[in-house]
Amino acid sequence: MSGVGVRGWWRAGAVALAAVMIAACGHEAAQDDPFQWLEELDSPRAKAWVAAENDKTLRVLEQDPRYADNLAAAKELGNAPDRIPMPRFANGAIENFWQGPDHPRGIWRTTSVADYESPQPNWSKLLDLDALAEAEQKNWVWKGVDCDPVTRKRCLVSLSEGGEDAVTLREFDVATKEFVTDGFVLPRSKQSVAWVDDNTVLVSREWQSGETTTSGYPFIVKQVRRGQPLTEAVEITRGDKSDGLGTQPLLLEDGKALRLNVVQRGPSFFERQFSLLTGSGTARLELPPKSDLAGLVGNHLLVSLRQDWTTEGATFRAGSLVSLNADEVIKNPQRLRATPIYLPGPTETLEGVLATRDRIVVTSLNDVRGRATVYTPxxxxxxxxxxxPLPDNATIDTVDADPQGSVAYLSVTSFLEPTTLWSLDTGTGRVQPVKTTPPRFDSSRYVVEQHKAASPDGTQVPYFIVHAADMKLDGTTPTILHAYGGFGLSQTPSYDGLLGRRWLERGGAFVVANIRGGGEFGPAWHEAALTTNRQRAFDDFAAVGKDLIARDITTPQRLGILGGSNGGLLMGVELTQHPELWNAVGIQVPLLDMMRYEQIAAGASWVGEYGTVADPAQRAFLESISPYRQLRSGVPYPEPFIWTSTKDDRVGPQHARKFAARLAELGTPYLFYEADQGGHGSGTNIDEKARTSALEYTYFMRRLM
Structure with a gap:
């Protein structure tokens, strides 16, 4: 048996053993899990349970006298015609997807750059999603568009049914404003696509039933030619069924003539293997596993690093952005000579990268404050x-850039300054505001402060708080504390008219905590709270809550917490570990049963973040923090509000259902709401999102005000 064969045999055996262990743990868990039947997504019994729970919760919250005003404000602000239509560059023009009262599902539209920057752009309609949904009797939800790199007139439109991650892709002609007869059509699947030329695409999808990873993502990439049935697609490469994330094709363009097709394989959520497509097959790029391709500019391939990397005698720290000479990469993908672009300091982190024709724009954080820099080769x-030169003490985000020109758009926001879209000419350095959200509340009455709380291990955890300038330090301020703390994602202040109008104006305060697990201080800040070290994130959050109380800003009776997805897990843990600290707990689209999360929706893809029950030490930790498993009788838990979506095919509504059922079994008060649309979010359109927001604000007002 060859060496490769031995390694392949060992890996297959290890994967099989892990699968058996997970299945065994799941079977064992089922023995003491009386609510596992709620994992049956659409069973009549589960649907009846959801309907009864929704009815109970809505009778409480919608009949509260504050709900009507909360809903009216959420709808008014969500549908405001003077919102900023965020731009997307498309072949020298600007495109935008817009939802409003006349187009609740949305309209895809276009205009020139000059017209877009005028006060009242004259938009030209490309596709009316409401009309399409009505004609086809489908609950279509917009998921984006990708246009061919040659003519830039043929685009693949991604449409979701009800907001789920699985999409249908259909080819659309922007010149005729119609779907292409006999064009590319890729039926519903979790899938990704990359153009090769105007007649060829690379596709990763579930080609045959079961051809997905254990987390439900496709791992086989095939080439599809125009007019060719999917059954005749030619396989290019494949990952492995045991991969955590799947395999997908990418197209990198430099805005001139260079195009590179790359395949990205995800052995785990945080690891990547990149292969360059060549005339004779694929060639592996010897990049470190924890890295990402960030763009292509003037023959420079951009790579962001999430781990230290030594190559050709040079070492680059995790969090850096480097460039590779594309000609050298094509010639020899195994020997990569890197040049530094952005090198972070101890309190800095890379956030975003935009590529124009000749330059790049990098956004970053320094002590959780936004920065932007133009880099020129x-x-x-x-x-x-x-x-x-952009406003200080603000959040700066990338929006889009013209890959064939010099203009980039950035958004600047804070708790008290309305979001402003800035136009940046990377060639001349000229920067100017283009569009600004009108003020939604009187921000002059409030102040923003940044404090730090000491976690039990001594780590200083920063947080932002916005509150009335004349707030009394007597513990009477109703306060909502929000955090995420996972997957290396940073949490920063942003302008929210509904928060200002329905919470701040009523005497409340709002807090954003930058706990470990996030990305606010680079990859190390994230990795400090991975798997069995995750208690650090939970401790960080509790430390911020205690600091708010110690400063006499609030008291446990006036303190509520809020988080979604991974932040929903955080909320569930804080409910079970520190029920005495909070009087309101908002749990959004959460993970809560950490003993079975790998078997629900896409949960198996997050083993790199949370760990696996197949590992004894990790299993013990997961059981010790799993909110569903840690609920106990006789404990005076604060009444939580848990909401989710039936169409969430990422985390799944099963976690929220089972948690609520367990609370009911214990006789503990709770509120549960499951929307039938929305995917991994609060709704598919503005009014659906407004309803969820109104329910949430009503809940916090009931508990804290």
Whole structure:
């Protein structure tokens, strides 16, 4: 048996053993899990339970006298015609997807750059999603568009039924404004696509039943030619069924003539293997596992690093952005010579990258405050950086850039300053505001402060708080504390008219905590709270809550907490570990049964974040923190509000259902709501999202005000 064969045999055996262990743990868990039947997504019994729970909750919250005003404000602000239509560059023009009272599902539209930057753009309609849904009797939800790199007139439109991650892709002609007769059509699946040329695409999808990873993602990439049945697609490469995330094709363009097709395989959620498509097959790029391709500019391939990397005698720290010479990469993908672009300091982290024709724009955080820098390649191969003069003490996000020109758009926001869209000419350095959200409340009455709380291990955890300038330090301020704390995602202040109008104006305060597990201080901040170290994130959050109380800003009776998805897990843990600290707990689209999360929806893809029950030590930790498993009789838990969506095919509504059922079994008060649409979010349109927001604000007002 060859060495490769031995390694392949060992890996297959290990994967099989792990699968058996997970299945065994799941069977064991089922023995003491009386609510596992609620994992049956659409069974009549489960649907009847959801309907009864929804009815009970809505009779409480919708009949509260504050609900009507909360709903009216949420609808008014959500549908406001003076919202910023966020731009997307498309072949020298601007495109936008817009939802409003006349188009609740949305309209895809276009205009020129000059017209877009005028006060009242004259939009031209490309596709009316409401009309399409009505004609086809489908609950279509917009999931984006990807246009061919040659003519830039043929685009693949992604449509979801009810907001789920699985999509149908259909080819659309922006010149005729119609779907292409006999064009590319990819039926519903979790799938991704990348153009090769105007007649060829690379597709990753579930080609045959069961051809997905254990987490439900496709791992086989095939080439599809125009007019070719999917059954005749030619396989290009494949990952492995045991992969955590799946395999997908990518197209990188430099805005001139260079195009690179790459396949990205995800052995785990945080690891990548990149292969370059060549005339004779694929060639592996010897990049570190924890890295991402960030773009292509003027023959420079951009790579962001989430781990230290030594290559060709040079070492780059995790969190850096580097470039590779594309010609050298194509010639020899195994020997990669990297040049530094952005090198973070101890309190800095890379956030976003935009590529214009000749330059790049990098957004970053310094002590959780936004920065932007334009980087220009120099004749000697190095890069020079020029800071962009934007408002300080704000959140700066990338929006889009013209890959064939010099303009990039950035958004700037904070708790008290309405979101502003800035236009940046990367060639001249000229930067100017283009569009601004009108003020939704009188921000002059409030202040924003940044404090730090000491976690039990001594780590200083920063947090932002917005509150009335004349707030009394007597513990009477109703306060909502929010955090996420996972997957390396940063949480920063942003402008929210509904928060200002329905919470701040009623005397409340709002807090964003930058706990470990997030990305606010780079990859190390994230990795400090992985798997069995995750208690650090939970401790960080509790430390912020205690600090708010110690400062006499609030008291447990006036303190509520809020988080979704991974943040929903955080809320469930805080409910079970510190029920005495909070009087309101908002749990959004959560993970809560950590003993079975790998077997629900896409849960198996997150083993790198949470760990697996197949590992004894990790299993013991998961059981010790799993909110569903840690609920106990006789404990005076605060009444939580748990909401989810039937169409959530990412986390799944099963967690929220079982948690609520367990609370009912214990006789503990709770509120549960499951929307029948929305995917992994609060709704598919503005009015659906407004309803969820109104329910949530009504809940917090009932508990804290």
């Amino acid at each position: 120099q004749p000697d191969g190095s890069w020079s950086g020029a800071p962009v």
